[in-house]
Each structure stands twice: as structure tokens, then as C-alpha cells.
Amino acid sequence: MLLVPIYIVSSVSFILGLKMLSHPATARNGNLAAAAGMALAIFATIFMYIDPETGQGLHNYGWIFSGLILGSIVGTLAAKRVQMTAMPEMVSLFNGMGGACAALISLIEYQHLSHQDISSISGQKGMILIIVLGLIIGSVSFAGSMIAYGKLNGKIGDFSFKGQNILSILLLLIIIGLAVSLVMNPGQPVLFYVIFVLSLLYGAFFVFPIGGADMPVVISLLNSFTGVAAAFGGFLYDNMVMLTGGILVGAAGTLLTILMCKAMNRSLLNVLIGNFGGNASSSGGTSEMGSYKEVSLSDAAVQMAYANRVIIVPGYGLAVAQAQHVCHELEGILEERGVEVTYAIHPVAGRMPGHMNVLLAEADVSYDKLEEMEKANDDFPKTDVVLILGANDVVNPAAKTDPTSPIYGMPILEVEKAKSVIVNKRSMKPGYAGIENALFFQPKTSMLFGDAKKVLQELVAELKTI
Amino acid sequence: MTFLEFINHHQQIIYIVILMIFVGIVIIGRVPSVLHTPLMSGANAIHGVVVIGSIIVIGKAAPDNYFALGLGFLAVILGTLNVVGGFVVTDRMLEMFKNKKSK
Numbered sequence: 001m002l003l004v005p006i007y008i009v010s011s012v013s014f015i016l017g018l019k020m021l022s023h024p025a026t027a028r029n030g031n032l033a034a035a036a037g038m039a040l041a042i043f044a045t046i047f048m049y050i051d052p053e054t055g056q057g058l059h060n061y062g063w064i065f066s067g068l069i070l071g072s073i074v075g076t077l078a079a080k081r082v083q084m085t086a087m088p089e090m091v092s093l094f095n096g097m098g099g100a101c102a103a104l105i106s107l108i109e110y111q112h113l114s115h116q117d118i119s120s121i122s123g124q125k126g127m128i129l130i131i132v133l134g135l136i137i138g139s140v141s142f143a144g145s146m147i148a149y150g151k152l153n154g155k156i157g158d159f160s161f162k163g164q165n166i167l168s169i170l171l172l173l174i175i176i177g178l179a180v181s182l183v184m185n186p187g188q189p190v191l192f193y194v195i196f197v198l199s200l201l202y203g204a205f206f207v208f209p210i211g212g213a214d215m216p217v218v219i220s221l222l223n224s225f226t227g228v229a230a231a232f233g234g235f236l237y238d239n240m241v242m243l244t245g246g247i248l249v250g251a252a253g254t255l256l257t258i259l260m261c262k263a264m265n266r267s268l269l270n271v272l273i274g275n276f277g278g279n280a281s282s283s284g285g286t287s288e289m290g291s292y293k294e295v296s297l298s299d300a301a302v303q304m305a306y307a308n309r310v311i312i313v314p315g316y317g318l319a320v321a322q323a324q325h326v327c328h329e330l331e332g333i334l335e336e337r338g339v340e341v342t343y344a345i346h347p348v349a350g351r352m353p354g355h356m357n358v359l360l361a362e363a364d365v366s367y368d369k370l371e372e373m374e375k376a377n378d379d380f381p382k383t384d385v386v387l388i389l390g391a392n393d394v395v396n397p398a399a400k401t402d403p404t405s406p407i408y409g410m411p412i413l414e415v416e417k418a419k420s421v422i423v424n425k426r427s428m429k430p431g432y433a434g435i436e437n438a439l440f441f442q443p444k445t446s447m448l449f450g451d452a453k454k455v456l457q458e459l460v461a462e463l464k465t466i
Numbered sequence: 467m468t469f470l471e472f473i474n475h476h477q478q479i480i481y482i483v484i485l486m487i488f489v490g491i492v493i494i495g496r497v498p499s500v501l502h503t504p505l506m507s508g509a510n511a512i513h514g515v516v517v518i519g520s521i522i523v524i525g526k527a528a529p530d531n532y533f534a535l536g537l538g539f540l541a542v543i544l545g546t547l548n549v550v551g552g553f554v555v556t557d558r559m560l561e562m563f564k565n566k567k568s569k
Contacts, residue, residue, distance in 0.1 A: 079552075223509060252491065
């Protein structure tokens with residue numbers, strides 16, 4: 001009897017946890033509250049759940065606890081060891097695990113049902129419907145998350161072909177058709193497994209053509225899919241904590257997806273069918289852009305050392321190079337010389353919103369040195385040197401000036417208002433959106449090629465000698 | 467069973483679903499963009515509640531039903547990974563926000 005009140009407490013902890021997670025001051029406690037509610041719900045289920053069919057409690061404790069312990073150890077190790085730069089991949093991976101879990105539950109429940117005789121199984125169409133929906137959404141979420149993981153990891157490239165969207169829609173229609181046929185006539189195990197395989201395929205096709213820059217949005221969307229899959233599990237077992245937790249994440253995740261799109265000024269539909277980054281034809285190639293100029297390390301160091309004010313614009317290049325610590329060191333040396341140094345953080349710099357804040361915090365960069373986009377844009381005209389570290393699309397003026405550009409309309413950091421701009425990149429290759437950046441060809445811009453960490457180390461060494 | 471019967475039969479669940487959708491939308495409506503990633507990660511951990519379903523499914527499986535035991539065991543592991551990994555990763559992200567503020 002204690003199970004119901006415990007589930008209620010857990011559901012409330014999820015709601016409060018999510019609420020607290022959306023305010024900086026309470027976020028950490030919110031996460032802990034939700035985790036506590038989750039632990040409570042899991043252990044209450046193990047010891048107090050009564051199967052309504054048989055009236056008995058659960059058994060197979062050996063299997064349950066070995067699974068829990070194994071999952072906890074691997075999960076903790078993976079989460080503790082992952083580099084801060086690889087956080088997005090990790091979230092995607094864990095999301096996929098949840099989707100797979102939902103799909104497996106459906107597989108087992110269907111097998112359980114199909115072993116009963118035909119007459120009883122056809123009376124349970126509602127049950128079958130829920131099982132199939134859980135299977136489809138769970139599988140799509142699993143396959144999609146794995147592809148997103150591979151893409152963020154760099155193991156899988158963008159992959160799209162003509163008519164891919166049509167094929168995806170066709171696949172989805174086939175899945176829906178087969179699901180309807182199965183619900184109408186549940187005794188067809190082959191159909192069930194065909195739906196399983198097609199759903200996995202659809203999940204992969206769903207993510208394949210989407211460009212890397214849009215991956216956070218896709219992960220957020222798949223996250224809400226898994227929430228819905230969990231909710232179907234709750235429906236299946238009349239389990240209120242699964243239902244509330246799942247729907248809560250499904251709804252909040254969908255809104256979060258939309259908010260992320262807004263931060264990038266893209267519509268969700270555009271992200272999903274736009275093939276962003278796959279075909280970079282809109283800006284006509286390098287030849288029209290003119291020529292760029294390079295700057296030597298010592299010149300760059302001198303420029304910054306004698307500036308009154310320097311703004312650093314960190315981007316994904318800083319993250320891959322793990323250059324946040326040496327970046328902080330550079331900031332310290334410049335401050336010692338009386339240069340005012342701040343960081344301009346674009347909401348979607350890096351690969352995830354908030355990515356740069358997390359990275360710079362890891363290197364002990366003080367919170368009040370981080371400027372949000374609006375404030376930074378007011379400050380650029382008063383700035384002598386802007387140092388861009390591996391950021392590209394978030395400072396691309398095409399977002400303001402070129403209506404044909406795929407990123408047109410995205411709010412950007414208006415670095416070209418500063419007196420001079422130094423851009424550190426590994427090469428002239430375009431950024432994630434796959435488009436050229438006219439900023440690099442402006443007269444006040446100079447390029448400083450190389451790995452962000454190596455370049456910053458050399459800049460620090462150079463500054464010490466001045 | 468007709469559609470209307472289905473709704474009548476499950477009216478409580480349908481009410482819960484509708485209310486939860488609104489709750490989910492309202493509570494995160496004003497999140498600053500800095501917290502988008504930790505919030506996504508936290509929500510990711512919460513949908514790990516699906517592990518409860520896997521515990522139920524393996525907990526009621528017959529001891530000689532190796533299909534259910536095997537897949538159920540895998541489901542428990544994966545679900546636990548989602549829950550534990552999700553919360554730990556989120557905590558790591560947020561830990562850094564906290565350090566930053568106290569300094």
C-alpha cells in the first residue's frame with residue numbers, strides 16, 4: 001500500500017526537480033531532488049510492487065540487482081570520465097539507452113502476450129496498441145540517438161541523398177500501416193519484428209541528413225521522444241510515476257527543443273528537413289570572398305598586450321583543443337598588464353547551448369567575465385582587439401546581411417564593430433554550417449592559424465617576453 | 467472496444483497526461499539559454515524512469531523464461547545507465563556553475 005504515496009512523492013520530486021533545473025541558483029539541488037525521487041521510486045518498485053494478474057510480488061532479485069549494479073557502475077564511470085567537451089555525445093548516448101530500454105520492454109511484453117491463445121490476445125487491442133507505440137518510439141529514439149552520438153563523435157559524417165525526405169516519410173507511413181494492421185489482428189509476431197527493424201531504420205534516417213550544428217536540437221527532440229516512450233510504459237503497467245515522469249519530459253523536452261531553435265533563430269521544420277550544412281552552395285565559394293591576411297604570433301601578442309580592452313570569443317575550436325585552461329592563463333597575463341579582458345558568449349557557441357559557460361567555468365574563469373550576446377554587442381565598438389578562438393558561424397556577418405544564407409536571421413556576435421579582429425582557426429575550412437565567412441576577408445581581420453591550445457600557449461610565452 | 471469506451475475506461479490517465487503536458491511546459495518556460503544543456507541532460511535522466519518498467523517485466527518473468535530474463539536484464543542495465551549516467555553527468559555540468567559563482 002505504501003507504493004502509491006511513494007510514487008506520488010517521486011512524481012512531485014520530478015516536477016520540482018525540473019522546475020529548479022531551470023534556474024541557475026537552484027539547478028544543482030533540482031537535479032539531486034529528481035535523483036532522490038528516482039531512487040525512491042526504483043527501490044519501492046522492487047520491494048513493494050504487486051503484479052495485478054497474479055497478486056504476487058516481484059522475484060528474480062538476482063537478475064534485477066545485478067542489472068542495477070552493473071548499470072550504475074558503468075554509468076557512473078562513463079559520466080565521471082567523459083571530457084567536458086564530449087558532454088553532448090554522452091547525453092545522446094544515455095538517451096539512446098533509455099529508448100532501447102523502452103523498446104526491450106515492448107519486445108518482452110509482446111512475446112508474453114503472443115504466447116497466450118489467440119482469443120485472449122485479440123481482446124487486448126488497447127494493450128497491443130500501447131506496446132507497439134512504445135516499441136516504435138523507443139526504437140526510433142535509440143537508433144536516432146546512436147547516429148547523433150556517432151555524428152558528434154565524428155565517427156559518422158553527414159549522409160544524405162536525393163529523395164531521402166520522401167523515403168523517410170514513406171518508411172514512417174509503412175510503419176504506421178503495419179502497426180494498424182497488427183493492432184487489428186494481433187497474432188502476427190513476424191509483423192511485430194518487422195515494425196521493430198523498420199523503426200530502427202527510420203530513427204537512423206531521421207538523423208542522418210541533419211547537419212552537426214543542429215545536433216543539439218535533434219538530441220533534445222529525441223530526448224522528448226524517449227520521455228513519451230517511458231510514458232507508454234506507464235500506460236502499460238498503470239504505473240503513475242512512469243507516466244508522469246515520461247509525459248513531463250516529453251512536454252518539457254518538446255518546449256526545450258523549440259527554445260533551442262529560437263536561440264539559433266531556426267524553425268524546427270527547417271532543422272528537420274533543411275539538410276543544413278549538407279550542400280554549401282549558397283555563398284558561391286571562396287573566390288568571390290577576396291583574400292585574407294595572416295598575422296604572426298608576436299604581432300598578435302603585441303596587439304593584445306597594448307590594447308585597453310580585449311574580448312575573447314570562444315567557440316567549438318576551443319572546446320576540441322581543450323584550450324580553456326591556457327585561455328584562462330592568457331587572460332591572467334593580459335590582466336596583469338592592465339588590459340581589460342572579458343569573454344563574449346554566444347548562446348549556441350560550441351555544440352550545445354551553455355557549452356562554453358561550462359568549459360570556461362571548469363578553467364576557473366570568473367562568472368562576471370562572461371558577457372552574454374546583447375551586452376557583448378554593446379561593448380564591441382569600445383574594444384581594441386577581439387580574439388576569436390575557433391568560433392565561426394556565430395560571428396558570421398552573413399546572418400545579418402545575406403538573406404540567401406542558411407543562417408540568415410540568426411543573432412550573431414557583431415565582432416566587426418571592434419577596432420581589430422584576430423581569428424584563430426585550424427584552417428580556412430568553413431564551420432559547421434558549411435558556409436563561408438566574409439568576416440575573415442575584411443581588412444580589419446587577421447588570421448592566426450593553428451590548434452587553439454598550441455596557439456594560446458605560444459601567445460602566452462610570447463606575452464611573457466614582451 | 468470503441469474509441470469512446472477507451473476514453474471512458476482510461477479517463478484518469480488521460481487527465482493526468484493533459485495536466486502533465488501543461489505542467490512540463492509551464493515549469494521550464496523561462497529557462498535561460500545557459501541552462502539549456504543541463505536541463506536537457508536532467509530531463510534525460512528523468513525519463514530513465516522507464517527502468518521501472520524493465521524491473522517489473524523481469525521481476526514477474528518465469529524463472530525459466532530465458533527470452534524475458536535475457537532481454538529484461540539488458541533492459542535493466544540500459545535503463546540504469548540512463549538514470550545513473552544522466553544524473554551524474556548533469557551534476558558534473560552544474561557543479562561547475564556553482565564553483566564559478568562562489569569565487
